[in-house]
Amino acid sequence: MKKIINEPGNVVREMIEGFIAAYGRHYRMLENENGIVRKDKKDKVGIVIGGGSGHEPLFIGFAGEGLADGVAMGNVFAAPPPNTVLEVTKAVDAGKGVLYLYGNYAGDVLNFDMAAELADLEGIRTRTVRINDDVASAPPERIGDRRGIAGDVLVFKVAGAAAEAGLSLDDVARIAQKANDATRSIGVALSPGTIPSSGKPTFTLAEDEIEFGMGIHGEPGIRREKLLPADELVDKLMEPLLADLPFVSGDEVVVLINGLGSTTLLELLIVNRRVAQVLQEKGISVYDTDVNSLCTTQEMGGMSITLMKLDDELKHYYDQPAFSPYYCKRKK
Amino acid sequence: MKKIINEPGNVVREMIEGFIAAYGRHYRMLENENGIVRKDKKDKVGIVIGGGSGHEPLFIGFAGEGLADGVAMGNVFAAPPPNTVLEVTKAVDAGKGVLYLYGNYAGDVLNFDMAAELADLEGIRTRTVRINDDVASAPPERIGDRRGIAGDVLVFKVAGAAAEAGLSLDDVARIAQKANDATRSIGVALSPGTIPSSGKPTFTLAEDEIEFGMGIHGEPGIRREKLLPADELVDKLMEPLLADLPFVSGDEVVVLINGLGSTTLLELLIVNRRVAQVLQEKGISVYDTDVNSLCTTQEMGGMSITLMKLDDELKHYYDQPAFSPYYCKRKK
Numbered sequence: 218m219k220k221i222i223n224e225p226g227n228v229v230r231e232m233i234e235g236f237i238a239a240y241g242r243h244y245r246m247l248e249n250e251n252g253i254v255r256k257d258k259k260d261k262v263g264i265v266i267g268g269g270s271g272h273e274p275l276f277i278g279f280a281g282e283g284l285a286d287g288v289a290m291g292n293v294f295a296a297p298p299p300n301t302v303l304e305v306t307k308a309v310d311a312g313k314g315v316l317y318l319y320g321n322y323a324g325d326v327l328n329f330d331m332a333a334e335l336a337d338l339e340g341i342r343t344r345t346v347r348i349n350d351d352v353a354s355a356p357p358e359r360i361g362d363r364r365g366i367a368g369d370v371l372v373f374k375v376a377g378a379a380a381e382a383g384l385s386l387d388d389v390a391r392i393a394q395k396a397n398d399a400t401r402s403i404g405v406a407l408s409p410g411t412i413p414s415s416g417k418p419t420f421t422l423a424e425d426e427i428e429f430g431m432g433i434h435g436e437p438g439i440r441r442e443k444l445l446p447a448d449e450l451v452d453k454l455m456e457p458l459l460a461d462l463p464f465v466s467g468d469e470v471v472v473l474i475n476g477l478g479s480t481t482l483l484e485l486l487i488v489n490r491r492v493a494q495v496l497q498e499k500g501i502s503v504y505d506t507d508v509n510s511l512c513t514t515q516e517m518g519g520m521s522i523t524l525m526k527l528d529d530e531l532k533h534y535y536d537q538p539a540f541s542p543y544y545c546k547r548k549k
Numbered sequence: 550m551k552k553i554i555n556e557p558g559n560v561v562r563e564m565i566e567g568f569i570a571a572y573g574r575h576y577r578m579l580e581n582e583n584g585i586v587r588k589d590k591k592d593k594v595g596i597v598i599g600g601g602s603g604h605e606p607l608f609i610g611f612a613g614e615g616l617a618d619g620v621a622m623g624n625v626f627a628a629p630p631p632n633t634v635l636e637v638t639k640a641v642d643a644g645k646g647v648l649y650l651y652g653n654y655a656g657d658v659l660n661f662d663m664a665a666e667l668a669d670l671e672g673i674r675t676r677t678v679r680i681n682d683d684v685a686s687a688p689p690e691r692i693g694d695r696r697g698i699a700g701d702v703l704v705f706k707v708a709g710a711a712a713e714a715g716l717s718l719d720d721v722a723r724i725a726q727k728a729n730d731a732t733r734s735i736g737v738a739l740s741p742g743t744i745p746s747s748g749k750p751t752f753t754l755a756e757d758e759i760e761f762g763m764g765i766h767g768e769p770g771i772r773r774e775k776l777l778p779a780d781e782l783v784d785k786l787m788e789p790l791l792a793d794l795p796f797v798s799g800d801e802v803v804v805l806i807n808g809l810g811s812t813t814l815l816e817l818l819i820v821n822r823r824v825a826q827v828l829q830e831k832g833i834s835v836y837d838t839d840v841n842s843l844c845t846t847q848e849m850g851g852m853s854i855t856l857m858k859l860d861d862e863l864k865h866y867y868d869q870p871a872f873s874p875y876y877c878k879r880k881k
Contacts, residue, residue, distance in 0.1 A: 219739045219740065219756075219757075219759070219776050219850060220813075220816055221739070221779045221782060221812060221816040221817075221819065221820060221852065222778070222779050222815075222816060222819055223778045223779050223780055223819065228815060228819065229815075231779075231818075231819045231822050232815045232818040232819055232822075233818075234822045235817075235818030235819050235820065235821040235822035235823075235825070235840065236818050236821075236840075238821055238822055238824075238825035238826075238835075238838065239804075239806075239818070239821050239825075239838035239839070239840050240838070242881075270815065271813075271815065273813060273814035273815050273818070274814055278814075293815075407551045407553070408551065413815070424551075425551075427551070444551050446554070446555045447553045447554050447555050447563075448555055450553060472571075474571075478811060478813065479810060479811035479848040480553060480848075481552075481603075481605060481810065481845065481847050481848060482605035482606055482610075482845075482875075483554075483560060483561075483564045483602065483603065483605050483625075483745070483847075484552055484553040484554060485553075485567075486563075486564040486565075486567030486568050486571070486605070486609075487553065487554055487555065487560065487563045487564055487567050488553060488567065489567040489568075489570055489571050490563050490564075490566045490567035490570050491567075492570075493567070493570035493571075494570075503570075506570065506571035506572070507571070507874070508567065508568075508571050508874075509874075509875070510842075513813065513814075515813050515815075516811040516812075516813060516848075516850070518551060518848070520553065540877070540879065542839070542840075542841075543814075543841070545872070545877035547872065549574075
């Protein structure tokens with residue numbers, strides 16, 4: 218796979234430099250760590266997000282107004298080192314504590330937990346909410362083992378608004394946890410992405426084959442099948458997705474149709490057409506929808522469907538404005 | 550190439566239905582034509598954009614506040630039929646005339662010109678500005694033959710703001726033409742996209758080969774070379790790009806680094822890093838930058854660099870807010 222890069226070992230740093238070259242009006246980068254923070258530091262709870270690089274615009278594109286305050290980035294598909302998380306934490310802390318939000322992967326858990334201990338030694342209080350929206354990654358009885366995928370975006374959105382509103386660390390953490398608990402995703406892979414350092418695909422799939430529930434680093438999914446027409450594919454994904462929370466008639470949801478990299482917006486919109494039909498048939502109303510490639514796996518083909526079930530509190534915070542170069546929401 | 554679609558012949562209509570299912574709060578679709586229009590119709594000059602589908606989020610994602618009022622869509626890589634353009638024109642006209650903005654391709658020229666004649670018969674005055682930012686598509690002495698690529702976005706942005714400000718049709722057309730005349734792009738292809746109806750790639754390139762100046766439908770470029778490191782590639786693209794207008798020391802520009810589909814944001818940001826370095830070395834200052842995949846060719850690999858040279862008038866309109874699901878700008 219051809220990539221437009223320089224030194225494969227330097228892609229994350231150069232990416233951050235390119236981001237700051239574009240958006241340095243709003244963000245600054247840390248000198249010795251792969252992290253960025255908002256320039257308009259506010260007197261509020263700080264939110265630090267992060268994880269492996271390679272999923273852009275996640276995570277780098279989700280600091281901003283009503284979103285995160287800082288982003289800690291690891292190498293491609295690798296957790297950020299504890300010291301990166303710590304330095305971002307120190308940069309965003311305004312004395313009101315810092316909330317860590319990240320997808321539930323072993324390496325991230327380890328490193329963010331270590332950073333939390335180090336932050337504690339520096340007198341910075343932290344709380345952690347791990348996002349585990351991927352229903353295909355473990356059965357309901359092992360929900361704590363589930364991984365985080367595109368649902369990250371909705372949790373960042375809600376938590377960011379709660380922090381921006383001036384809530385306490387415990388309240389922001391409570392609302393973030395509630396957003397996570399109300400969010401479910403399921404995805405399908407069509408073709409692999411490649412890691413810049415190796416140039417090799419993360420997995421292989423036959424030309425007519427797809428894999429349900431494959432993870433965003435190529436983690437094994439539930440089963441392989443032949444490629445289906447879009448509507449049939451959506452129906453097969455919606456069934457376990459709706460059953461999981463469950464989402465039922467009378468519920469109100471936010472929808473995110475997320476592309477994994479090379480699946481086109483044309484396809485994602487066709488997916489959303491059927492998702493909206495299914496939700497209407499089930500008596501589930503849609504408060505808001507986004508269709509975009511926000512949590513990618515390099516040029517991986519495929520997509521995921523995310524639903525977040527709203528209550529009045531989640532809706533209130535979801536409805537606040539948000540602004541970053543890659544995610545923009547205005548009040549309804 | 551696997552695509553998540555239903556009937557290949559129905560992808561555009563289903564895409565529009567999916568778009569309205571997501572964003573129907575702000576847009577409505579025409580009943581019998583593949584067009585969408587803003588719901589918040591205003592007492593101002595209307596702007597109709599359009600072209601072939603398959604380049605999403607262009608064109609469907611560029612109607613909105615401070616942007617276009619209506620979008621006429623053809624089949625994938627095919628111009629919208631005159632009647633589609635006409636019906637969108639009628640839907641957006643508020644009695645102050647309608648400006649057509651589209652990339653300079655023979656089919657689009659033919660069909661928008663026919664629509665303009667039909668609109669005239671209905672008493673709607675139209676003006677047309679064709680976007681021809683692609684410096685690789687014809688030499689300077691045949692500048693009128695050049696094609697429109699990602700520069701479309703910047704022309705839409707400026708013209709949309711001028712219309713939103715209440716200017717006359719002639720003034721909006723003049724400013725759009727000025728924006729186009731100040732805009733240049735150059736691109737490079739790494740891998741082909743596929744047309745949904747055929748499932749076939751639009752061209753072939755060897756595994757280590759790239760093509761400079763290839764068009765967004767696979768039109769032949771200037772030359773093929775071996776894949777280069779990102780910085781060298783950018784340097785090779787910037788030279789003819791800067792020389793063309795020319796852009797010189799003391800100029801102020803807007804930069805758009807555009808991905809063609811499957812080239813990742815990580816790569817695009819690395820490209821921007823070097824573009825910013827080159828501009829700084831040349832004494833050209835950057836007013837604003839966007840790095841995103843806005844004008845795509847399905848899952849084609851590659852990217853383009855666009856520069857728009859600002860004067861006070863263009864800067865004023867560029868700086869106004871814009872909002873659509875895929876393009877969002879706030880006042881600086």
